[in-house]
Amino acid sequence: MDVTKDIHDVKIIPLKLLPNERGRLMEVQRSDDSHFLGFGQAYVTATRPGFVKAWYRHTKQVDQIAAVNGLFKLVLFDSRRESTSRGKLQEIILGELAPKLVQIPSGVWHGFKNIGENEAFLLHLNTVPFNFQNPDEERLSMETETIPYVW
Numbered sequence: 001m002d003v004t005k006d007i008h009d010v011k012i013i014p015l016k017l018l019p020n021e022r023g024r025l026m027e028v029q030r031s032d033d034s035h036f037l038g039f040g041q042a043y044v045t046a047t048r049p050g051f052v053k054a055w056y057r058h059t060k061q062v063d064q065i066a067a068v069n070g071l072f073k074l075v076l077f078d079s080r081r082e083s084t085s086r087g088k089l090q091e092i093i094l095g096e097l098a099p100k101l102v103q104i105p106s107g108v109w110h111g112f113k114n115i116g117e118n119e120a121f122l123l124h125l126n127t128v129p130f131n132f133q134n135p136d137e138e139r140l141s142m143e144t145e146t147i148p149y150v151w
Contacts, residue, residue: 015027041129075110
């Protein structure tokens with residue numbers, strides 16, 4: 001399994017975590033950020049410890065993912081024909097103590113695993129709202145031979 005550090009067009013943006021005596025605030029995205037792509041839908045998913053949710057890719061939307069709490073391993077696989085990183089895998093650790101926003105370009109397969117001890121939550125800021133009649137989403141089993149990765 002050849003895991004690289006960078007897949008072309010994937011952006012990892014460190015997030016601001018602002019603690020104070022009452023708790024903390026995590027700023028995820030602002031409309032005046034240089035990396036702001038706009039969004040069509042925001043939602044939160046919960047994942048139980050040890051569970052994998054994979055594989056997904058889109059033809060139009062850019063997925064933007066940030067951990068709200070817990071610890072995740074996000075895995076990306078680039079199968080885009082025109083990409084300079086075609087055939088490469090990338091692992092990214094997402095967690096509440098070192099928050100980051102990951103922008104996953106369309107055409108890149110992705111999935112994640114909760115590697116923490118408790119149920120954990122991800123915030124998804126997708127650039128296109130989900131269309132139930134015509135979903136912009138392809139799926140593969142987490143055990144597919146198409147992607148050279150073992151969870």
